[in-house]
Amino acid sequence: MSPLRTLLPCLLVGLTTVVSAQTAAPKAAAPAKDWNAQYVLGPDSQEKAGVPKGVVTKFRLDDSKTFPGYGREWALYVPSQYDGKKEACLMVFQDGMGYIGPKGNWRVATVFDNLIAEGKMPVTIALFINPGFAPDKNNPTGKGKDGKPLGKSNRSFEYDNVTDKYVTFLLEEMIPLAESKGYKLSKDPKRRGIAGASSGGICAFNAAWQRPDAFSKVFTTIGSFTNIRGVISNGKEVGGDQFPRMVMESPKKDIRVYSQDGTHDLTNQFGVWPEANQKMADAWKAKGYDYQFVMGEGTHDGRHGGMLFPDAMKWLWRDVR
Secondary structure (H helix, E strand, O other): OOHHHHHHHHHHHHHHHHHHHHHOOOOOOOOOOOOOOOOOOOHHHOOOOOOOOOEEEEEEEOOOOOOOOOEEEEEEEEOOOOOOOOOEEEEEEEOHHHOOOOOOOOOHHHHHHHHHHOOOOOOEEEEEEOOOEEEOOOOOOOEOOOOOEOEEEOHHHHHOOOOOHHHHHHHHHHHHHHHOOOOOEOOOHHHEEEEEEOHHHHHHHHHHHHOOOOOOEEEEEOOOOOOHHHHHOOOOOOOHHHHHHHHHHOOOOOOEEEEEEEOOOOEEOOEEHHHHHHHHHHHHHHHOOEEEEEEEOOOOOOHHHHHHHHHHHHHHOOOOO
16 A cells, blocks of 8 residues: 555545634633622521511602702511500611612511520611602603513612601601601611611612711721712712722711622722722721721622621611610
8 A cells, every 4th residue: 555545544634623713613611600609698698487576557648848859769677576655766678679679688577586586686667669750751661671660760869869858758658657657766877777778778878978967877898989979970069989088088977887799899980899899998097986897799689788788887877685
């Protein structure tokens, strides 16, 4: 057999291997890591046998004096232990409808049921408030392709603004509305707390900052202490990124803060969330505030905050019974 006949099959095999390698489908990219999977709810976020259950009642506010043209959903949680003989403590939740469910990240009613029954927090009524929303006048019941109602949300204007407008709305409209349902709520700021996530988080801190005589306890997660309003208004409004400077330049206020963020939180045209939250914590530390700041690895997500929520409540309410 000639050398050429011997070599030819080898060349064909080699050529086939090269072509196959060049035309093979690329390997699928590894799935992105779920940084929030490590955050799992603990026993205080689960229903426990024998624990008295409070009641959540939903309401609707059709319009507002502070924010005219904007209605909103709201709700109250009243613990079983409330008997109306004495004033209850109060905790206000922004984006409130996201906090009331028996499932999900927060499960406020379940957590409050457990902690109140165990004597780890006082008898507390929770007020849940959604941001204002104005339905589309031409299609008030319509929904967009994303399934959301057509219309205009007032969320950023209410939550991201560094003014006293929203806390005024709470004190002059929402809390009196809750009291009108027959409940006695404490006016002592040490017996009042406020909470929120993202823009609701900066909103919660701003409410206490503007009116420490009304709120002294703050729970803020993935807080938007960034320049949202400054960018949206083209510099006409003060952004939340100014809060560290404001804290540093102002006398210390009687506010206790539990704050959470994650190293994989947002970076966008408004700012860098982990850096913004770290700057807030640095300012609180420098001014001697009573605060806790937990920086995890999560994204702009409620799972880490939800896991921390029961411990945050125990810490914030530790001096009140």
